[in-house]
Amino acid sequence: MLLKLFSVVITVFIYLMAKKINKKLPGLLFSPIIITPFVMIIFLLLIHLPYEEYVKATSVFNAMLNVVTVAFAIPLYRNWNVLASNWRIILFSLMVGSLVAIVAGVLTSYFLGMGLRSEISIIPRSITMPIAVNLSKSFGGIPTLTAIFVIITSFVGVYLGPKLIKLFSFKHPLVIGMMYGMGANVLGAKKAFESGDLAGSSATLSTIIGAVMTVLWAFLLTPVILNFLS
Template sequence: MLHPNIATSIVLVIMLYVSDISFGVYNTGGEYITSFLGVCIVVLAVPMYQQLRILKDNLWLIVCSSLVSIYCSFFSMLLFAKVFSVPGTFVFSLIPKSITSPMAIEASRITGGSESVAVLGVLVSGILGAMIGRFILDLIRVRDPIVRGCAFGMSSHVMGTTQALEEGEVTGSFSAVSIPVTGILTIINLPVFTRIVGYFFL
C-alpha cells in the first residue's frame, strides 16, 4: 500500500487539477497549516521527558552519531548528484534533506537553494525511512532500541520517529531527540557543505 503522504499528495494534485485551482491559490490557505509544522514537533517532548535519564546518559552518543550521520548523508548525496549530473541549485537544496521541513526551508534560504526542492528532499527521505527503515535495520540485525531510534531520527526525522514510537518509548525517544540534534549540527555545518558543493558544482 502507498504511504499516507504519497497517497495524500496524489489525491491533492488530482483535486487541484480537476478543480483548476492554482498552487498559489491553494497555498494561500495551506501556508497557515504549514506554519504549525514547527509547533507540532513539541509533542515529541513527552516520550523524551519520560526517558530523560537514559537520554542524558547517552547524550554524547547521540551527538557523535548525528555528526557522522549528516556527513555520510551529505557525501552520499554529493556522489549521487555527481553521477547523475544534478544541477548545482538542486544540490544546494538537498543538503538539508535529513532534517525537518521548517529547518530545511531556512537552510535552503541560507544556501541559496530552492525551498520547494528542499521540502521535496525532506519528504522523500522521510517516506523512504518510514517505509524501508525498519526492514533495513532488521536485515542488518540491529536490535538495540537506542541505535534503532537514532537511525530513524537522523535519517528520516519525524516520519521515521512515528515508526520508532511503534517499537517502544526508548526507540521513539532517541529518535525524537536525534531530530533537533541532527538539525542543529546540519545548520552549523552548512558553511562547510556549501563550500564543498560550490567547489564541485560551480
C-alpha cells in the same frame, strides 16, 4: 478568504479520506502522506488553481509543523536520564550521520546532473520540513524541491528501516531510534515509537540534534560544495 477556507477544508477532507483508505489497505503505499498530496495535485490541476496560491492559502499547515516539532520535547523529558547517559555516542553518531547524509545527497544529485540549485536544495533533506525548507531558502535552493527530497528521504528511511533492523539484528531501542530519527526524521520518529517509548524518544532526540548538526555542517560545507560544483 473564501479561497483560503476552501483550500484548508478540501485538504483536511482528502486527508481524512486517505486515513480511512489506509485502515482498509494498511501499508506505506496507501499512507495518507502519499495519497493526500497525490490527490491534491490532481485536484489542483482539474480546477486550474496555481500551486503558489494554494500554498499561500494553506499556510496554516506550515505553522502547525512548527508546533509539532516543539511537541517532541514531551517524550524526551520522559526518557531523559537514559538519553543523557549515552550523550557521547549519540552526538558522535549524529555528527557522522548528518555529514554522510549531506555528502551522499550532493554527490548523488551531482552525478545525476540535476543542476546547481537542485544540488543545493538536497543538502537539508535529512531534517524536519520547516527547518529544511528555511535552510534551503537561505542558501539559494528551491524550497519546494527540498520538501520533495525530505518526503522521499522519510519514505525510503521508513521502508528500509525494518529491513535493516532484521538484516543487522538491531535490538537496542537507542540504536533503532537513532536510525529512524536520522534516516527518516519525523516520519521515522513516528515509526520508532512502534518499537517502544525509548526508541521513539531517541528518534525524537536524533531528529532534533540531527537538524542542528545538519545546519552546522551546511554552513561549514556549503561554500566548499559551491566551489566544487562550480
